[in-house]
Amino acid sequence: TQLLEQSPQFLSIQEGENLTVYCNSSSVFSSLQWYRQEPGEGPVLLVTVVTGGEVKKLKRLTFQFGDARKDSSLHITAAQPGDTGLYLCAGAVGGSQGNLIFGKGTKLSVKP
Amino acid sequence: KAGVTQTPRYLIKTRGQQVTLSCSPISGHRSVSWYQQTPGQGLQFLFEYFSETQRNKGNFPGRFSGRQFSNSRSEMNVSTLELGDSALYLCASSSQPENTEAFFGQGTRLTVV
Numbered sequence: 001t002q003l004l005e006q007s008p009q010f011l012s013i014q015e016g017e018n019l020t021v022y023c024n025s026s027s028v029f030s031s032l033q034w035y036r037q038e039p040g041e042g043p044v045l046l047v048t049v050v051t052g053g054e055v056k057k058l059k060r061l062t063f064q065f066g067d068a069r070k071d072s073s074l075h076i077t078a079a080q081p082g083d084t085g086l087y088l089c090a091g092a093v094g095g096s097q098g099n100l101i102f103g104k105g106t107k108l109s110v111k112p
Numbered sequence: 113k114a115g116v117t118q119t120p121r122y123l124i125k126t127r128g129q130q131v132t133l134s135c136s137p138i139s140g141h142r143s144v145s146w147y148q149q150t151p152g153q154g155l156q157f158l159f160e161y162f163s164e165t166q167r168n169k170g171n172f173p174g175r176f177s178g179r180q181f182s183n184s185r186s187e188m189n190v191s192t193l194e195l196g197d198s199a200l201y202l203c204a205s206s207s208q209p210e211n212t213e214a215f216f217g218q219g220t221r222l223t224v225v
Contacts, residue, residue: 100157
């Protein structure tokens, strides 16, 4: 069974702090995606990383794909209350939605 | 361009009943996938459809079924509902099945009592 483990499961921080969320697996992924989900809504795609070692930035968010394409991290600089939500990573082991494996998510709460 | 639309948003059903959920993908998207999201298990893949054909199926019992119409709209059906079927059911569309980047709808919150 392929698993994608996210840590931490919960994170509560003050506005302005930095944080890192991790996504780890023993499987190699052809690509990895990060989503953010707000309460009562569906997940929204933030980024897709494809190449081992790849780093992508989205404003204050930095995403990195591990060299071996088995793990990824999401770093948020100077977190804001608007960053609050459930962050999900999803690894693709093939070119199909059916081969997309989701982590259970990191629930982030940023307090003003 | 309109996003993925799921109806209804909320549903309350009694054990033993059956339910049908609907999903309209983004215009031009032909691949539709369904997921079940629960606090304990997270997002779990149910099935994927493309051109009215089921391409992939997750590890769910036969009570869960789906179909896709010629206009790419999709429905999923759950028969003989159980309390454990209470969940957020999410539909995602993509332009092609090979494209794993998913655009999700807001989901249907199903509560089984």
